[in-house]
Amino acid sequence: MEPNNSEQRTGNNEQTPRQSGNQGRGQRRPNANNRQGQNNRGGNRNGGRPINNRNNQAPSQDQGAPRGVSRGAAVRAQKRSQMDAQRIANQYQAANVSEDNNRRRANVIDDTPRLKIIGLGGMDGGGSKNSILVEYVNDAVIIDYGNDLSVDLPGINYGIADTVYLESIRHKLRAYIITHGHLDHIGGLPHIVPKFPAPIYGSKFTIGRVEEIFENFGLPMPDGFELKTVTMNEDTHERLKIGDFFVELVRITHSIPGSTCVVLDTPVGRIINTGDFRFDPNPLDHERSDIERLKELGNEGVLALLSESTTVERLGRTPSESTIEQSFIDIIDQAPGRIFVGLFSTNMNRVQMIINAAIHHNRKIAMDGRSMVSTLEMAVRHGFMKVPKGTFVPIASAATMPDDQLVVVCTGSQGEPSSALQRMANGEHRHIKLKEQDTVILSSTPIPESGNDSLIGTMVDNMVMKGVHVFEARNHELDHVGPLHVSGHASQDEYAEMINYTKPKFFIPIYGAYRVKQRHIDLAVEQGIPRANTANVLNGEVIALTPDKMEVIGEVPNGTILVDQTGAVVSNVVVKDRVLLAEEGLVAVILTVDKKSGNLMTSPDIVSRGFIYMRDNEEIMNGLRNELRRAVTQRFKRVDLDRFKAELKDHITHYLFEQTQRSPIIIPVVNVVGGVGKGENAKVTTSAGGRTKTAEEIAAEQQARFQQMRERLLTQDARID
Numbered sequence: 001m002e003p004n005n006s007e008q009r010t011g012n013n014e015q016t017p018r019q020s021g022n023q024g025r026g027q028r029r030p031n032a033n034n035r036q037g038q039n040n041r042g043g044n045r046n047g048g049r050p051i052n053n054r055n056n057q058a059p060s061q062d063q064g065a066p067r068g069v070s071r072g073a074a075v076r077a078q079k080r081s082q083m084d085a086q087r088i089a090n091q092y093q094a095a096n097v098s099e100d101n102n103r104r105r106a107n108v109i110d111d112t113p114r115l116k117i118i119g120l121g122g123m124d125g126g127g128s129k130n131s132i133l134v135e136y137v138n139d140a141v142i143i144d145y146g147n148d149l150s151v152d153l154p155g156i157n158y159g160i161a162d163t164v165y166l167e168s169i170r171h172k173l174r175a176y177i178i179t180h181g182h183l184d185h186i187g188g189l190p191h192i193v194p195k196f197p198a199p200i201y202g203s204k205f206t207i208g209r210v211e212e213i214f215e216n217f218g219l220p221m222p223d224g225f226e227l228k229t230v231t232m233n234e235d236t237h238e239r240l241k242i243g244d245f246f247v248e249l250v251r252i253t254h255s256i257p258g259s260t261c262v263v264l265d266t267p268v269g270r271i272i273n274t275g276d277f278r279f280d281p282n283p284l285d286h287e288r289s290d291i292e293r294l295k296e297l298g299n300e301g302v303l304a305l306l307s308e309s310t311t312v313e314r315l316g317r318t319p320s321e322s323t324i325e326q327s328f329i330d331i332i333d334q335a336p337g338r339i340f341v342g343l344f345s346t347n348m349n350r351v352q353m354i355i356n357a358a359i360h361h362n363r364k365i366a367m368d369g370r371s372m373v374s375t376l377e378m379a380v381r382h383g384f385m386k387v388p389k390g391t392f393v394p395i396a397s398a399a400t401m402p403d404d405q406l407v408v409v410c411t412g413s414q415g416e417p418s419s420a421l422q423r424m425a426n427g428e429h430r431h432i433k434l435k436e437q438d439t440v441i442l443s444s445t446p447i448p449e450s451g452n453d454s455l456i457g458t459m460v461d462n463m464v465m466k467g468v469h470v471f472e473a474r475n476h477e478l479d480h481v482g483p484l485h486v487s488g489h490a491s492q493d494e495y496a497e498m499i500n501y502t503k504p505k506f507f508i509p510i511y512g513a514y515r516v517k518q519r520h521i522d523l524a525v526e527q528g529i530p531r532a533n534t535a536n537v538l539n540g541e542v543i544a545l546t547p548d549k550m551e552v553i554g555e556v557p558n559g560t561i562l563v564d565q566t567g568a569v570v571s572n573v574v575v576k577d578r579v580l581l582a583e584e585g586l587v588a589v590i591l592t593v594d595k596k597s598g599n600l601m602t603s604p605d606i607v608s609r610g611f612i613y614m615r616d617n618e619e620i621m622n623g624l625r626n627e628l629r630r631a632v633t634q635r636f637k638r639v640d641l642d643r644f645k646a647e648l649k650d651h652i653t654h655y656l657f658e659q660t661q662r663s664p665i666i667i668p669v670v671n672v673v674g675g676v677g678k679g680e681n682a683k684v685t686t687s688a689g690g691r692t693k694t695a696e697e698i699a700a701e702q703q704a705r706f707q708q709m710r711e712r713l714l715t716q717d718a719r720i721d
């Protein structure tokens, strides 16, 4: 084939650089900043060394290496890129890779009668992948097993707590006990329960949520797996025996129905895990926190309080959920057309409130967003929602309703790119497109440190351009309406009250960043807990409790397992390659060499992705082709194929670094065609119509196969890879 042909085709391969990162969850600022900080592209890459080393460091004669940058500089640059990628990928390591450190390792077979409390997750910020293991002699329970949705690595959906330590105590595991049905407390369960089977305990709503996420999990459960759940009544102070423990759930207010504190009576003493909470004096479902029971438990004696720490830095009290009710009524009163409300998908009490307001205004309700519809169905099925017949209309027919008779409740209050609200805003929704005189209420605030602010900003811009009236929770005063959102977490006064009600001997802040947990300890000290009776621990650190002593006795293996969109686990090595690809791109060179002569049979093909736009850089690409031709001529017959490929890779790295100051991943593909090698003639037994094929026929077949492979590579659509 003619050389120019391949050049035209290769020119089409480079697309606009794809946006890296997980589009579904926006840009997580802190990581992205690291990445840029570590990665000074351009001249600085050389660490300030003079680029032109032509005179003092002659490149290897054999390979006719390009002049200008020393091989060392190119190799170092490539190493740096790889280390950067490794560092980014290593932010989330599985336990078996992070077993380096100098920290004391707890003796995992030490069964002295002490109660061990280990944060498998959720002790390192963000309140993520929350999970607490409680272990005593031959029994262990896991309180919550959530997932961390803030992981910002290419192709990664979330992280869950590593299970290496669980392997070693699997025979002790008696139960999972769940505080409430938010994903950061239950999202990891479909991954570990099949591997470490035990029944899941929780309130009625929480168990409903657990069943829901098992039903919607992407991967099939292993053969013979059976989900076992135990629904507990949080109103009757029911106590169930689990091994040497007794468990009780205590009703607490949060932003999802069925939230509870977990009370665990152990042979060493009583511990309480608060779960997520606030003390809402006037919740929409009238299910107040069971403060009386907390006080009783406190009077009976609490050994340790494990209290969530999400918003300890917020002063005062969190306003009641009921304070937002009137704001919705006011907005619906005034709205000239359709009304859309975006909120978190599991906040069913708020959904009920909006349903009530809509009914009051003779409007019908349509719902959208898969997760919200799924939770709503579960809530209705279990009798948690009161919805009169005929209130709902299907989203597919919502557009045919008169504008002033419709309220749409949907996901997307965080500006998530594929959410229902976002698709309605940018015209991609199948049934509904936002239009002038629509009203949109965003009944949430951006998740802190999530980077969602800018996503929401873009979405709102889009809406305002269309003439939509947008009410954002944070701007409610500006808009002269009441509050449109309140947090589901406590503020300082309520955190202090929790300590005062339960009167624990020892205080362990959980589910929060280290600095926030430290403030929680300060608050506990103000409430009279001796500082020596508090502990701010990291994931994996083992707290040992006796009736009168608490100490941190070491650390068990801990880390993060990364999970992709399908629910499959992704290796750290794969993530590193993805980061490197995202940062530097990829260049594949494909050479077809005649075995006998050692000559190139076609012009080298170059395929590049995410590196540079080849059409704009013909000179570099032609230079690279010349380098490849020269490398084949000078080296192919002198060294074996593996060595040749290694040299080629090194050589291309060097050349491209000199030309572009970048170190893409290089994949050399060398296809050797023709004359079978020495001693191989006799072994040719491939049959063709009953007779042995000739060497020429085999060569022709090889070439045809290679041609197909090449076509596939070159015609691949870069947008889908």
Ligand SMILES: [Zn+2]
Residues within 6 Å of the ligand: 180, 182, 254, 276
């Ligand atoms: Zn929660």
